Amino acid sequence: MQRGGGAVSYSVVLAPRMTVLDALFIVQRTIDSTLAFRCACRVGMCGTCAVRINGRPGLACRTRPSELGRPAMDVAPLAHLPVIRDLVVSMEPFFAQWKRARPRFRPKQPEAAATAAIPPDSEFGLLAAGKRDCITCGVCFAACGVRTTSGEYLGPAAVNRALLRIADPRESGGPERLAVLNEERGGVWRCHTTFDCTEMCPKGIDLTDSIARLKRGLAARGRL
Amino acid sequence: MIPLQRWTGIALLIYLLLHIRTIHTLSEGPQAFDRALAVFRHPLFKLGEVALLATVIAHAANGLTLTLFDLGYGHRARRRIRMVAAVAGGALFLAGGVPLFLGGVMGR
Amino acid sequence: MSTAIHWWLQRLTGALLLLLLAGHFWVEHFLTQELRRGELSYQAIAGRITHPAWQAIDIAFLIVALYHGLAGVRNIVLDYSRVGPRALRLLTWALAAVGAMWAWWGIEAFRGL
Numbered sequence: 001m002q003r004g005g006g007a008v009s010y011s012v013v014l015a016p017r018m019t020v021l022d023a024l025f026i027v028q029r030t031i032d033s034t035l036a037f038r039c040a041c042r043v044g045m046c047g048t049c050a051v052r053i054n055g056r057p058g059l060a061c062r063t064r065p066s067e068l069g070r071p072a073m074d075v076a077p078l079a080h081l082p083v084i085r086d087l088v089v090s091m092e093p094f095f096a097q098w099k100r101a102r103p104r105f106r107p108k109q110p111e112a113a114a115t116a117a118i119p120p121d122s123e124f125g126l127l128a129a130g131k132r133d134c135i136t137c138g139v140c141f142a143a144c145g146v147r148t149t150s151g152e153y154l155g156p157a158a159v160n161r162a163l164l165r166i167a168d169p170r171e172s173g174g175p176e177r178l179a180v181l182n183e184e185r186g187g188v189w190r191c192h193t194t195f196d197c198t199e200m201c202p203k204g205i206d207l208t209d210s211i212a213r214l215k216r217g218l219a220a221r222g223r224l
Numbered sequence: 225m226i227p228l229q230r231w232t233g234i235a236l237l238i239y240l241l242l243h244i245r246t247i248h249t250l251s252e253g254p255q256a257f258d259r260a261l262a263v264f265r266h267p268l269f270k271l272g273e274v275a276l277l278a279t280v281i282a283h284a285a286n287g288l289t290l291t292l293f294d295l296g297y298g299h300r301a302r303r304r305i306r307m308v309a310a311v312a313g314g315a316l317f318l319a320g321g322v323p324l325f326l327g328g329v330m331g332r
Numbered sequence: 333m334s335t336a337i338h339w340w341l342q343r344l345t346g347a348l349l350l351l352l353l354a355g356h357f358w359v360e361h362f363l364t365q366e367l368r369r370g371e372l373s374y375q376a377i378a379g380r381i382t383h384p385a386w387q388a389i390d391i392a393f394l395i396v397a398l399y400h401g402l403a404g405v406r407n408i409v410l411d412y413s414r415v416g417p418r419a420l421r422l423l424t425w426a427l428a429a430v431g432a433m434w435a436w437w438g439i440e441a442f443r444g445l
Contacts, residue, residue, distance in 0.1 A: 145226045151413045153413070182335060183335075184335050185410050185413055189335050189336075192225065192226045192229070193290045194225045194226060195293075206299060208299065209296070209299055212296055215339065216294075216296065218336050219339055226411075233404045233408075236401065237401035237402070237404065237405065240397055240398070244438050247437075248441050249441075250441040251441050254374035257374045261373060261374075277357070280353060280357075284346075284349075284350055291346065294343070320361075320362075324361060324362075
């Protein structure tokens, strides 16, 4: 495990269905109570416990050491984010980009009595079905090869959120968000289409598809 | 995959710039061109030619798959598509590289 | 939308280069026996490079390749956010200058033939 700039080894006995998060709790309770890590829901829906396991970012509560194929595993804090302590990172850079993509819904009719319904089989309903499950865990941000060199790139989650807002027929905001997405150094053009984010997203969102849709949309100025 | 495209791209650009410098000697007449070409008679340049072919094929195969994915095709089958591109690229390299090398070095 | 245009052009020139390069490799490296033997000379390729159609293809090839390569360098630099807007503008002009210079050298090679 990567702690305080160095590697520390712990030996624990795990039942087959136990998770990386279970292992962290065992270490904290039986070996070293000062071990710092974050978690909340423990069932893969809050996005708090993301760490790097054998070099790949993922949720500690959704990864089973027994399925990693070897007895030893390396747990480290998420890449591309400043470490606060042990496995705890600051999500500040992630949410700074998230805010830049204007994640809030800005309705066309703020005074409307009821929100317009989106039928699941409508164009936006079908697009959003696979893209609205983001839990802002930061796994895609840590997996992104562009973030390795660029501090300005929005990252997959923020772009995915922006696509959901832009494609929403009830949404009013547009030009400023498009301008951010179209930035030369921070926008979608930096994506190298390597699918690292898509492959590691714990919610199975095809983030690369979201980014590529925006590239084509910006390039054609047409449908997203 | 980012480093692959990056480094093969840089290598190919450097090659292109040097290549044009050699060809530019044509403007000083055929004799100057032949003098410039004399450098490349060394057998080592045959190896360079084979390496150039490999670099071009790697850059092209990777670039083609990326463009396909950027246009929205083949996202689900990406592993298979990458595999096909790698195998096709490898086959193309063998089909081109072996005769190049044999014709150049062995066939002297 | 200038960035979008470069994105399209990079893909378009990439596809074009694939065709042009395949033809170039076939004609120069496989059909030209002298080059295969490592004995290339002006005489071996004189017929082709003095032909206006071949010259046009080669010059178009050169410009497409230079654009693709130099725009690629700019893309690499853009991947590193440490480069400021002024340095980037300077780089863009420098790359354009390199492109113009090499395009001219390529064209000049054919002028006396």
